[in-house]
Amino acid sequence: MEKKEQIRLVIALVLSFIVLFGWQYITGPSAEQKAEMARKAAEAEQKTAALTQKAQDAAVAATEAAPVPEFVPTDGVPVTVDTPLYTAVFNSQGGVLEKFILKKYRETIDRDSPFVDLIGADAFSKGPLGLILTLNDKEYHTWKRGKWAFTGSDLNLDQGAGTKTLTFTGQVDGYHIERVLTFHADSYLIDESATVTNLTGTGAEGALSFTAAAKSMSAEDDRYNQTRVAYLTKDTRKELSDRDDLREEGLSAPADLKWGAIESNYFLFAVMPKAEDASLSAGMQGDIFRMAVTDKTTFMPNVAKTLRTAYFIGSTDRKMLSEMPNELSDAVNFGWFDFLAKPLLVGLNFFYGFIGNYGVAIIILTVIIKLIFWPLSQKSYASMEKMKKLQPMVAKLREKYGDDKQRLNQETMALYKTYKVNPMGGCLPMVVQIPVFFGLYKALLGAVELRHAPFIAHLPFTDLPWLADLSAKDPYYISPIIMGASMFLQQRMTPSAGDPTQQKIMLFMPLVFTFMFLQFPSGLVIYWLFNNLLSIGQQMMIARKTKASAAASND
Numbered sequence: 092m093e094k095k096e097q098i099r100l101v102i103a104l105v106l107s108f109i110v111l112f113g114w115q116y117i118t119g120p121s122a123e124q125k126a127e128m129a130r131k132a133a134e135a136e137q138k139t140a141a142l143t144q145k146a147q148d149a150a151v152a153a154t155e156a157a158p159v160p161e162f163v164p165t166d167g168v169p170v171t172v173d174t175p176l177y178t179a180v181f182n183s184q185g186g187v188l189e190k191f192i193l194k195k196y197r198e199t200i201d202r203d204s205p206f207v208d209l210i211g212a213d214a215f216s217k218g219p220l221g222l223i224l225t226l227n228d229k230e231y232h233t234w235k236r237g238k239w240a241f242t243g244s245d246l247n248l249d250q251g252a253g254t255k256t257l258t259f260t261g262q263v264d265g266y267h268i269e270r271v272l273t274f275h276a277d278s279y280l281i282d283e284s285a286t287v288t289n290l291t292g293t294g295a296e297g298a299l300s301f302t303a304a305a306k307s308m309s310a311e312d313d314r315y316n317q318t319r320v321a322y323l324t325k326d327t328r329k330e331l332s333d334r335d336d337l338r339e340e341g342l343s344a345p346a347d348l349k350w351g352a353i354e355s356n357y358f359l360f361a362v363m364p365k366a367e368d369a370s371l372s373a374g375m376q377g378d379i380f381r382m383a384v385t386d387k388t389t390f391m392p393n394v395a396k397t398l399r400t401a402y403f404i405g406s407t408d409r410k411m412l413s414e415m416p417n418e419l420s421d422a423v424n425f426g427w428f429d430f431l432a433k434p435l436l437v438g439l440n441f442f443y444g445f446i447g448n449y450g451v452a453i454i455i456l457t458v459i460i461k462l463i464f465w466p467l468s469q470k471s472y473a474s475m476e477k478m479k480k481l482q483p484m485v486a487k488l489r490e491k492y493g494d495d496k497q498r499l500n501q502e503t504m505a506l507y508k509t510y511k512v513n514p515m516g517g518c519l520p521m522v523v524q525i526p527v528f529f530g531l532y533k534a535l536l537g538a539v540e541l542r543h544a545p546f547i548a549h550l551p552f553t554d555l556p557w558l559a560d561l562s563a564k565d566p567y568y569i570s571p572i573i574m575g576a577s578m579f580l581q582q583r584m585t586p587s588a589g590d591p592t593q594q595k596i597m598l599f600m601p602l603v604f605t606f607m608f609l610q611f612p613s614g615l616v617i618y619w620l621f622n623n624l625l626s627i628g629q630q631m632m633i634a635r636k637t638k639a640s641a642a643a644s645n646d
Contacts, residue, residue: 164238183241185234186259188219211306223300237263248276265291279405289390308355341374363417365399431530450546561614575605577623
């Protein structure tokens with residue numbers, strides 16, 4: 092029975108499949124209909140894929156494009172940032188600087204003298220700390236062409252307050268700009284993040300330039316402290332101070348810029364780009380120094396592009412500069428003698444920490460240097476003393492062979508050889524010391540510490556200011572004249588192996604140096620004066636020792 096039931100079940104299943112598939116065959120679509128259905132399915136699949144890709148692109152764009160809030164321009168108003176180091180006044184129309192006043196530095200040594208303003212009234216229209224937007228080779232000075240808004244308030248950063256920010260927003264020819272400036276309580280550093288959003292729907296090749304503009308940071312006729320434009324790239328450092336060249340040709344760095352600066356011996360306005368391929372262009376317009384650091388970029392439609400830079404506006408404080416990015420410490424550069432000048436300044440400040448007077452510190456440093464080179468100077472002056480003894484013999488040879496220069500030189504050298512005197516013995520030790528002397532010279536010339544630093548504030552027994560500023564010349568030329576007299580005395584004590592004409596020329600040198608030193612900063616004059624006095628003392632000691640030895644020999 093069970094076997095029959097199984098056979099019936101199999102037959103039923105077979106009949107069911109025949110009916111099912113036979114009905115689908117009879118009522119199903121034709122081959123043409125199947126092809127049409129396949130085509131429609133493929134189109135549907137393509138549309139789905141396209142919609143998916145569009146959604147993905149929209150998601151990516153949403154991550155790149157910052158939502159631009161509703162923009163309502165406001166009138167330009169001054170915005171003040173006050174820190175322990177400076178007071179900066181911005182104009183909200185573009186976020187450009189109106190003033191940058193340094194609280195630790197005054198224009199003159201007078202107590203009531205105004206603090207130094209590194210910008211100056213005439214520079215404001217040139218856009219210090221402004222942005223130049225370039226779109227397809229067309230430049231837009233954003234502080235002039237754009238509409239701007241500001242909704243914040245003045246900032247006050249107390250000592251140790253960290254950082255605070257200002258935000259300026261604007262629109263220029265269909266582009267939205269947001270500037271975020273970050274200020275530091277303990278330094279002259281200002282960081283900027285500038286975000287540019289293209290609202291036009293059309294892409295553009297362009298650039299964003301961060302600008303600097305400043306009045307002269309030094310007197311035009313001060314050849315020892317000239318305002319100049321300088322820059323550093325990964326390959327070179329260059330500077331230009333000639334004003335005619337700056338007006339006519341300017342200065343440029345095509346790429347790889349680390350920093351560009353308007354600077355003097357004591358003050359600095361630097362721009363430090365974050366982009367590795369930034370370039371610089373600089374020059375003068377009228378009496379205003381101008382500079383632009385440019386980042387090239389592409390502005391895509393509805394995409395926010397953020398470019399960053401940093402500024403340093405303040406004094407050439409070497410310790411602070413050493414903490415700045417982009418090797419800004421190299422802004423203070425003493426040329427060939429940089430490797431000597433900076434350690435000497437460290438020593439100068441070390442002594443100042445104990446004494447509290449830079450004039451005295453210069454004297455101490457001069458004494459230390461003299462002691463270091465004392466053995467070399469001893470050899471030099473001892474050789475000169477030996478030559479001094481031979482001068483009567485040299486004079487007789489000159490009388491005898493005066494018309495035969497070659498024979499005179501031969502006999503003179505034979506005389507030196509006989510008495511074991513090296514005519515160069517007095518010069519070589521001095522040559523070794525020359526780099527150190529020039530290193531200290533450069534250090535004292537460019538040290539911001541000496542600006543308005545007093546040595547002897549008033550002439551003795553008077554109220555007349557005298558050496559009240561070691562970075563300025565002696566107003567009464569007393570110290571240069573004393574220096575010239577000391578140099579003349581030293582020259583008289585130093586024997587010369589040359590002929591009488593050469594000796595007269597050498598005696599004329601103190602007059603030349605005196606004339607030069609009349610305009611030198613008094614700190615340099617003090618150094619040279621005391622170096623001469625120490626040299627005179629050393630020469631006198633050697634002369635006495637030589638006489639004593641000669642007397643002992645005679646006895």
